[in-house]
Amino acid sequence: MVLTEESSPTDDRLYQELKAFDESKAGVKGLVDIGITKLPRFFIRSQDHIAGETTGTQFTIPVVDLSDLEFRRDEAVSLVRRAAEEVGFFQVVNHGVAKEVLEKMLEGARAFHELPSEVKEEYYSREMKRKVKYVSNFDLYESKSANWRDTLFCVMGPQPLDPEELPLVCRDITMEYSRRVHKLGTSLLELLSEALGLKPDHLLNLECAKGHCLLSHYYPACPEPELTMGTTKHSDPDFLTILLQDDIGGLQIFHQNQWIDVPPVPGALVINIGDLLQASLIEGYQQLLISNDKFRSVEHRVLANHIGPRVSVACFLTLHFYPSTKIYGPVKELLSEQNPPVYRETTLQDFIAYYDSKGLDGNSALTHFKLLR
Numbered sequence: 001m002v003l004t005e006e007s008s009p010t011d012d013r014l015y016q017e018l019k020a021f022d023e024s025k026a027g028v029k030g031l032v033d034i035g036i037t038k039l040p041r042f043f044i045r046s047q048d049h050i051a052g053e054t055t056g057t058q059f060t061i062p063v064v065d066l067s068d069l070e071f072r073r074d075e076a077v078s079l080v081r082r083a084a085e086e087v088g089f090f091q092v093v094n095h096g097v098a099k100e101v102l103e104k105m106l107e108g109a110r111a112f113h114e115l116p117s118e119v120k121e122e123y124y125s126r127e128m129k130r131k132v133k134y135v136s137n138f139d140l141y142e143s144k145s146a147n148w149r150d151t152l153f154c155v156m157g158p159q160p161l162d163p164e165e166l167p168l169v170c171r172d173i174t175m176e177y178s179r180r181v182h183k184l185g186t187s188l189l190e191l192l193s194e195a196l197g198l199k200p201d202h203l204l205n206l207e208c209a210k211g212h213c214l215l216s217h218y219y220p221a222c223p224e225p226e227l228t229m230g231t232t233k234h235s236d237p238d239f240l241t242i243l244l245q246d247d248i249g250g251l252q253i254f255h256q257n258q259w260i261d262v263p264p265v266p267g268a269l270v271i272n273i274g275d276l277l278q279a280s281l282i283e284g285y286q287q288l289l290i291s292n293d294k295f296r297s298v299e300h301r302v303l304a305n306h307i308g309p310r311v312s313v314a315c316f317l318t319l320h321f322y323p324s325t326k327i328y329g330p331v332k333e334l335l336s337e338q339n340p341p342v343y344r345e346t347t348l349q350d351f352i353a354y355y356d357s358k359g360l361d362g363n364s365a366l367t368h369f370k371l372l373r
């Protein structure tokens with residue numbers, strides 16, 4: 001739906017429809033509340049973007065038990081290594097975030113999206129800099145078609161967020177969940193460092209856990225789920241994602257040319273490697289991760305569903321919103337004729353600006369940063 005100056009009158013009408021939807025500030029939830037039974041056309045995807053090749057495969061996403069790490073650390077490291085290398089996705093159980101905290105976070109996220117629209121709309125914004133904002137489809141004007149979901153974004157670090165900025169209905173639990181999930185992220189990065197044969201604090205020293213944000217997604221029940229998507233296929237523009245999902249299901253990953261379900265496991269959190277950890281736009285890391293073809297940032301999507309709402313909360317470990325001009329790229333001393341750089345140098349801000357401008361759909365943003373050989 002990228003509309004240019006040469007857009008036709010039909011495109012102009014489409015733009016007006018998008019704008020009216022955006023300016024309503026009521027999101028997809030607002031459409032459901034007014035009882036629509038047919039999807040507005042900007043949600044409708046071309047068929048090749050919908051069904052994909054879901055099969056009855058027996059493959060299941062690995063589940064890693066993080067209990068008693070002081071006694072079972074080697075086992076956990078090797079499970080994490082295999083999962084990160086072969087699948088790019090895994091689930092963790094006994095991860096130290098209490099079940100009650102998980103449940104309350106899902107309830108808080110849901111409560112925000114179910115606030116009366118006149119309360120919710122004060123948070124509606126497309127402003128890059130705003131730390132707490134709610135929006136339907138951050139890429140509404142760039143993507144080929146819209147997703148059936150609304151999102152509350154909260155940038156939680158590295159600069160501490162003033163809790164007053166958070167909506168009251170989910171304030172306390174967002175602060176608590178943020179602390180706990182960030183702690184888990186730190187432990188996971190230690191395991192991932194060890195999985196690469198490095199000291200436990202290696203990835204932490206590269207500031208992979210310095211910043212984090214929470215994305216609380218709300219996928220209302222959809223009257224025509226076969227025509228659209230909850231979330232278009234994409235890979236995540238971060239170092240690592242920790243995802244809390246409710247029991248509805250619909251998340252799938254693209255693995256060995258098939259779409260595979262990530263089934264809800266009670267009490268579990270879903271972990272996936274982000275683009276920045278794969279490409280390692282971090283000093284010194286590219287050789288380890290790229291040339292040795294280690295961890296994978298894998299495409300995933302969420303199907304729209306007749307049943308809903310579905311609620312999920314993604315924690316992105318990222319430095320997106322940190323005003324840094326630091327250049328990330330391979331350390332020169334590590335490069336050789338046999339090991340030329342795979343990606344060009346960039347700042348995280350440029351990487352994210354490109355990711356956001358291209359919209360979720362289509363090729364990985366990493367392609368844009370690949371050096372031509």
Ligand SMILES: O=C(O)CCC(=O)C(=O)O
Pocket residue numbers: 215217231236243245251300302312314
């Ligand atoms: O809602 C989900 O299960 C996935 C969300 C997601 O992929 C994301 O926030 O990047």
Ligand SMILES: [Fe+2]
Pocket residue numbers: 234235236300
């Ligand atoms: Fe994602």
